[in-house]
Every structure is written in structure tokens, then in C-alpha cells.
Amino acid sequence: MKHRTFxxxxxxxxxxxxxxxxxxxxxVFIQSLFVEHEQVLLVSESCGPFGCTPTTTVDTEATAKxxxxxxxxxxxxxxxxxxxxxxxxxEIGEAxxxxxxxxxxxxxxxxxxxxxxxxxxxxxxxxxxxxxxALGLAIAVGVNNLPRALKGVAIFISLLPFLVTxxxxxxILFWMVDGDGVIGATIQRVFNDPSLSLKASTALTWTMLMVxxxxxxxxxxxxxxxAGLQTVPDDTMEAAQIDGATKWQRLIHVIVPHLMPLxxxxxxxxxxxxxxxxEPIVSFKAEAHAQSLSWIIYNDLRExxxxxxASAGATSLITIILAVxxxxxxxxxxWRDFTRKSH
Amino acid sequence: xxxxxxxxxxAFVGLMGSAAYAADxxxxxxxxxxxxxxxxxxxxxAGAAEANCGGAAAEFSTNHTTEAxxxxxxxxxxxxxxxxSVILANSTLTQLMNDGLVRPxxxxxxxxxxSIPPNLLITIDGNVMAVAFMANSQHLFSRKDILxxxxxxxxxxxxxxxxEAAEKIRxxxxxxxxxxxxxxxxxxxxxxxxxxxxxxxGEFFVPGSAEPSINNEKGVxxxxxxxxxxxxxxxxxxxxxxxxTQGLWESGQAALAVMWxxxxxxxxxxxxxxxxxxSNTVLSAAPxxxxxxxxxxxxxxxxxxxxxxxxxEEAEATFAALISALTPEMVAANNDDAVWLLxxxxxxxxxxxxxxxxxxxxxxxxxxxxxxxxxxxxxAELADFLKGDESAEQALADVEAAYRTSAxxxxxxx
Numbered sequence: 001m002k003h004r005t006f007x008x009x010x011x012x013x014x015x016x017x018x019x020x021x022x023x024x025x026x027x028v029f030i031q032s033l034f035v036e037h038e039q040v041l042l043v044s045e046s047c048g049p050f051g052c053t054p055t056t057t058v059d060t061e062a063t064a065k066x067x068x069x070x071x072x073x074x075x076x077x078x079x080x081x082x083x084x085x086x087x088x089x090x091e092i093g094e095a096x097x098x099x100x101x102x103x104x105x106x107x108x109x110x111x112x113x114x115x116x117x118x119x120x121x122x123x124x125x126x127x128x129x130x131x132x133x134a135l136g137l138a139i140a141v142g143v144n145n146l147p148r149a150l151k152g153v154a155i156f157i158s159l160l161p162f163l164v165t166x167x168x169x170x171x172i173l174f175w176m177v178d179g180d181g182v183i184g185a186t187i188q189r190v191f192n193d194p195s196l197s198l199k200a201s202t203a204l205t206w207t208m209l210m211v212x213x214x215x216x217x218x219x220x221x222x223x224x225x226x227a228g229l230q231t232v233p234d235d236t237m238e239a240a241q242i243d244g245a246t247k248w249q250r251l252i253h254v255i256v257p258h259l260m261p262l263x264x265x266x267x268x269x270x271x272x273x274x275x276x277x278x279e280p281i282v283s284f285k286a287e288a289h290a291q292s293l294s295w296i297i298y299n300d301l302r303e304x305x306x307x308x309x310a311s312a313g314a315t316s317l318i319t320i321i322l323a324v325x326x327x328x329x330x331x332x333x334x335w336r337d338f339t340r341k342s343h
Numbered sequence: 344x345x346x347x348x349x350x351x352x353x354a355f356v357g358l359m360g361s362a363a364y365a366a367d368x369x370x371x372x373x374x375x376x377x378x379x380x381x382x383x384x385x386x387x388x389a390g391a392a393e394a395n396c397g398g399a400a401a402e403f404s405t406n407h408t409t410e411a412x413x414x415x416x417x418x419x420x421x422x423x424x425x426x427x428s429v430i431l432a433n434s435t436l437t438q439l440m441n442d443g444l445v446r447p448x449x450x451x452x453x454x455x456x457x458s459i460p461p462n463l464l465i466t467i468d469g470n471v472m473a474v475a476f477m478a479n480s481q482h483l484f485s486r487k488d489i490l491x492x493x494x495x496x497x498x499x500x501x502x503x504x505x506x507e508a509a510e511k512i513r514x515x516x517x518x519x520x521x522x523x524x525x526x527x528x529x530x531x532x533x534x535x536x537x538x539x540x541x542x543x544x545g546e547f548f549v550p551g552s553a554e555p556s557i558n559n560e561k562g563v564x565x566x567x568x569x570x571x572x573x574x575x576x577x578x579x580x581x582x583x584x585x586x587x588t589q590g591l592w593e594s595g596q597a598a599l600a601v602m603w604x605x606x607x608x609x610x611x612x613x614x615x616x617x618x619x620x621x622s623n624t625v626l627s628a629a630p631x632x633x634x635x636x637x638x639x640x641x642x643x644x645x646x647x648x649x650x651x652x653x654x655x656e657e658a659e660a661t662f663a664a665l666i667s668a669l670t671p672e673m674v675a676a677n678n679d680d681a682v683w684l685l686x687x688x689x690x691x692x693x694x695x696x697x698x699x700x701x702x703x704x705x706x707x708x709x710x711x712x713x714x715x716x717x718x719x720x721x722x723a724e725l726a727d728f729l730k731g732d733e734s735a736e737q738a739l740a741d742v743e744a745a746y747r748t749s750a751x752x753x754x755x756x757x
Contacts, residue, residue: 039441039712043551044468049475049684050642050707055631056551057467058712060443074754083749111733111741113723179579195519197578202730285582288528288726300749302413303529303722305438305715310752 025320032080032313034073037066073310079312085300086318088112113182114315116324117291123206124292125274125326126275128213132270133263135214136221143222144229164221167268172281173212203287205289209280217273221266228262229255261337275323354639367455368396369663370656372571375400377725378415381407381429381660382605384681389429391668400660412438419444419685422652427661432645432668433708434715436465438472441712445472447650449687451662453463458666463684467710475646476669477681479604479707481538481629482640482696488623489517498625502539502568507577512598523597527727533721534641535601540565541706542632542639552715553755555746558739564668565736573729578627581726591604596619601629604697608679611693626696628703638700641708644684651687652730713755718747 048053067073082089084321095108143154161169176183177198188196198204232255240250256263264319278294280289287295293315300311375396389405397403408414408425418425419439429439439445447470452459458724465473483505485498493511505522512521525531541546545561545723548554573580577591589606591597593616602610607626609618629640647665649658672689678689682697690698710716722741728738750756 014499039553039754041553041712041755044455045466046468046710047464047466048707049462049644052699053707053709055467055710056548056553056712058441058443060440063442076752080752083751093737106608111727150618174513177707179577192750195578199582200578229685285527288581288730298437299719299723303719304749304753305412305434306416306441306753308749311749 003019011297014301016168019261025317028313029317031072032310032317033075034074035080036308037070038074039063040066040271076310080297081318084112085311086114086314093253095192096149113291114318117293117296120206120290121275121277121292121294124213124277125271127210128200128217128266128274129270131210131214132217133266134193136218136266137225137242137256137259139218139222140225140229140337141255143226146298155223158222159219161216162223164216166216166279167283169216170212170280173208174284175214180287200287202289206285206288209277209284209286209290212280213274213277217270221270222295225259228259232258261334264330264334268327271330272323275326347466350388359656366395366667367458367663368667369659371399371660372401373657374402374427375404375657375661375664376402376426376454377405377428378411378418378426379405379407379410381409383404384605384683385430387673387677387680388476388665388668391670391673392664395667396660396664400664401665401750408661411435415439416442418651419652422689422755423654423657424650424652427650427653427657428665429648430645430665431473431544432479432643432646433710434643434718436646436648437710437712438647438715440467440472444651448474448649448662451649451659453508454659455663455666458653458669460684460686463646465644473646474543474666474669474685475644475689477645477683477685479643479682480640480644480697480698480700481534481601482638482700483601483627483630484592484597484600484602484607484610484696485625486620487522487625494518498627499599499630500628502542502572502630505630506571506575509572509599511576518596518598519600520575520577520596523583523588523591523600523602524572524576524580525584525588525602526569526573526576526580527587528581528726529722530658530718531584531722532581532725532729533718535569536565536721536725537708537718538601538639539568539630539632540639541641542629542635542637544635544637547709548711553750555717555743557717558736558743563735566725568632569580569725570729570735580689581729582612589617592616592624593620596634604682604694604700607693607696626692628696628699629705633702636703636704638703640700640705641700642705643708645681680711713750713753714751716753716755717742717746719748 021056023075036247041056042057044055044057045052083086085093086300088175091112092109093106099108110119139158143151143158146154175181178184179188179197184198189200198208237250238253245253276294277292278298279291281295282289297312297315301306359645363462377389379389393403393405399661402569411429411431415435415673416430416438419429420442420683429441434447449471452464452471459474463475464471465475487498490508490511493508495511499505499508509521512518512581516661524535526535529632531558534574540557540562543564545563545565546556554729576655579581585603588597588600589610592600592602592610594615610624611621612622631637632639647662649662669685674683674685674687679691679693682690724741724745725738726734727733727741749757
């Protein structure tokens, strides 16, 4: 394709991407460099049906004036990025100086909200992604080998978790693992411990969130691999068969290499998806045991009433950068394949 | 469909014929747009306002949503704003006042003063910012049959007695987890700390400044009480908010609970529970703690505010319509839906707990601009202590550190 034709071809997509992806990220970045003006506080008295109490209020006129002079707020540079709620450089330095063992150091770091959320987010990504890849391929191969009459039904059933809205799906599981729910009560009976609770233990909560994650994203990798399986050339398969390859050898040496570009694609999608894990934490009410980077953004925007935009912006950008780092091995591999083929 | 239309029309005519006709609705032909939480008492007030003054207004719309708190600042910022009034509570009033989105009501109150009892005015620095109409607070719910069976005399009045009673119930083998409290990580958990800390006589901030002052003996004592209570609560307590604790109570799985007063009526009614539970449920003041004299609770009010960014005519029409709803007739028709602060309210059994808590001198939830930030920090950092992962001092130090970080970002601290 000529460069000129390519340019006009890509222009609509490119402009949409700049408008809806690149510019908002730039805007979020700029906002994350500023913090709010100093609030002008007035000491006053508040009275109501329960009597009077001394209180403070924000002088909105004075604050509005400050805002007019500098609409973005006070410039704070990367201050928000390195404060205690984010990368916490000062706190980590202090923890390093004050701790006598690595375990002690780690305990202090894990006590910082950003790092405890990062730990869960990474654990979730690195456990759920390979499980979904392997199980998705296994189910796809299994369904592909079914007799024709059963295939339709099997595909439909395998896709079901994908049809359920994430919030609803996790709520259903949340009620099932309740002490009075089907799964929770069964586990209590099996272990003969009436106070055993999946929601009260950090390890069990993490397991529950990850099992849910696998259950919910499995259909995506299954259906992609199943589509890929339909393109495996019959000649190659027959040749392998004639050469005496077993079913297992054909899977490993013929089918998987053929599906490799798809595996890269699915891995990329899963890393992006899993790294922004959020809904299950809210619907499982798992905040006490597991927090993710996306959950921190949500909490900053919502919990304190007047939103903390700089914090939310900083966490968003750190999340984007980390996601790019995680995806880079797969991206590099895809790029190499691409340049090799084009020569 | 047809029948429903007839019914609505009849109801409307009926209202027009009665007291409603006399209502003073202020300027005619205005647009009245109300944002409010979603519970029966608020529906009653907004509904009565619409019945009284919906006819005189060009537009009357009400948005009842549980998300009112999270959308209201954005909805009131543009000029003209999306709503002319927000029906809100203590903490949410500061959230709007921080951005200057509600107007002082002094002149409107002066004009309509005949219909407003003066004790309902929420005055800050001499300006009336809201008109309250109902009260709410946490208080104790007890099962008198179970207490009796376990050999505990009377109803617990202090948290120490609550713990003693809980131990007796457990020792007697009646219930393993007799206590129910709203300890869900986040807002609810922080609110439990707030009330027990206030019960100890604690102060959240150094007076007159935004410096936190919770990492002290009273804070540690409050956390120790919370941990002792959690020992007797359902193992899932960190996921329990009002709906779950009400469920535990109605299914007879708890004997002592600290829940919101607004749950009194739904628990005592004949739905969702058994006769055995409802007839033995006693509502009493929130317990005192640590030898203190005031109930460990935070008092809340719900009230009317008017948006800044609307025309004066719309503001007056909205104010007049909502004030016209605060009548003894409206209260009589919805008596058990709330603890009304209005004339004509007959406190029933469902209101006993809140009434006693107010009488005991419990503190109102602080209306301080930066309280939302501290509340959020408490909600995020206290779970580690209740899980047993860190000491009370460490948890409180974490809360102060988290609060300082966000307060600096919001401009309250340097």
C-alpha cells in the first residue's frame, strides 16, 4: 500500500484514537501535577436540632478567587506520584533504614496502600492469565473433538460465564460462598467448622477472587482458540499422523505453533483485562483483604466526598505505565515476528 | 392503565380539596427539580411537596437515588444547575458547602417563618444553610428473651455490659456470634470507630485546625472495644452493612446489635421476620463506653437545601414547595417511617432508640469540611487492625498518615 493511501485509510481511526485515548491521558497527566488550592478556613459555630458546636467552614469566596487566578490549582510537580498514597519513596526509605530483616521491611512496605494493591494486582494477573490460557486451549481442543451433534450445546455452555454481567456474576458467587450459601455451608460441613468463613480469611478471599476471574474470562480465550483450531491445515495434521505423531505430539508440535499468534493476542488482552481487576473486589466486598490499583482510583474519586483528582490521575498513569511494562515482552515478540515476515 | 389514571386523578383531586389547597407555593410556573436519597421518609416529603405545589409549578421532578451523595457536587456545579434542591444530611451538607454549591436561606426562612419551627434551622456562622426535618442515629437493639435466658438482667446500657451479656449468651450455648454491627470495610467501619471514639469523649481534630488528633489513648481504647465486639460478631463482619445486619437480626441470628434507627421500623414490622423476634426486640439508647456519660453514637439529621446556581424565583418556589410538605398531616400519614423532628410526630416503639440517644446527649456527626477525608482514611486503614495484622497504635498512625496525604492534596494541610 502506498504511504499516501495508508494515511487516508488510517485517518479516521487515528483521529478517534487521539481524541478519545491520547488527549484524555494527557489531560489526566496534567491534572495529576496539580493539587487543590489551600483552603481558606473560617472558624465558626454550627447550630441545629442537637444544639450548637464550634466548627470550621471553607471560605468559598476566597477559595473561588484563588481558583480564578489559577484554575488548575497549585502546581505540585510529581509530588503526588511519590507521596504516601502512591510510590511512597520517603516511607520506603524510612522502612529500609528502620528494619533489621527483609521480612520486616516487606511488612512495612506492604502496609502502604499502593504496594499492597500492587501486590494483589500482580498476583491476580500472573495467576489468572496462564490459567485462562491453558484451560481455554484445553476446552477448545476438547470441544473441537466432540461429535458434531454436541458441539453447539458445548460451545453455548462454555460461553455462558461471558454472558453474565461481571457485577452480577460476582454477586451470585458472593452469596453462594456466604456461610448460609450453598458453597459456604458445604465447606463448613466438610471441614466440620461452623465458623469457617471464606470472606474472613485473606488467603481464601484471594483464591475466591482468582477462581472467579478464571471462570469469567475463560470463554474469551476458549472461543478465540476454538476459532483458531478451525484454521489448522488438514494436510499438515495428516502428514504428522502418517509420520506417527501421537495426539499429544500433534497438539504440542503442530496445533500450538500454529496458534502462536493467537496466543500472543489472547495474552495481551488478558494482561490488560486482569491488570485492571476491579468489579469482583467491590461485589465480593473484599476491600479488607484485597485491593487493586483500579480500586484505589475508584476509592480516591468517591470515598471522601470531594474527589481527589490528582491522586486518581497519578494512580491511573502509574497503572498505564505498569501495564505497558507487563505487555512489552509480548509486544516485542509480535514486532519481531512482524519484521521477520516482512523481509 | 386506565384504572391507574383514574386512581391518580382521584387522589390528586382529593388532595387539592384538602389541606394541600391552602399551601403557599411561592412564585408560580417555576421548575422544581429535587435530588434525594432513596428511602421511605424522603419519598414522603418529596411526594407531599409535589402533591401540594406540583400543580403551581411548570415542572416538578424528583430523582431518588442511593447515589445522590456521589453525583450531587457534579450536578450542582453548572449554572443553571441540574437540581434546584438536594435533600441531604450532616456530612453531605459540608460536601456541598466546601464547593459553595448551596445558598444561605436567611431571606427565604424570614419569608416563610410561620411554617418553620426555629429549632430545625441548621445555622453555620449565622447563615441558615438547611432546614432539618428528621433525625437518625445508631442505637442498641436487644432481644430481651435471649438476654433473660442467658441470665442477664435488664438491657445493657454500656458497651462493657454488652460484652458481658454477649459472653453469657455464648457461654450458655445459645449463640456463638450474638453481636451484629455494621463493620463493612470502608464508610461503615469508620463510622463505628467515630461513634465509639465520640463515646470516649474524643476529638477528631485539633480545635480550629485541620490537624488530626485521633492517635491517642481514647483512639486506642475505641479500637480495643471494637475488637472485643468483633470477637462476638459473625466471622464475615467486615462485609456486613445495614442490609446484612438487619437480615441477621430478622432471621434471629443475633441478640445484640448496634444498627441505624431507620432500621427500627422495618425490623419491628410484620414482614421478613418471625413473631418471636419482633415481639422480643427492644430498642434503647446507644451504649455508653469507658465510664463516659454520653451514648456512643453520631446524631444525624436529614434536611432541605437549595442550590446556589439557580434563579431566585426557582429557589423560592422549590423552598416553598418543600416547606409546604412539613405538615402534621404528612407526619401523621408516615409516622413510623422516620424519627420526625416535626409537629404531630407520635414516637412509637421504632423511634424509642433514637429518642433516648438524642436525650442522652450524643454528639452530632461533625460538620467539618475535612471530615470526609478523615472518614475515608479510617475506613481504609482500620481493617488491618480488626483482622489482627497490626497494633491499634500502628493502625491509628496509618490513618493519620493517610489523612495527612489526602488533606495536603485537598489543600487543608500544608
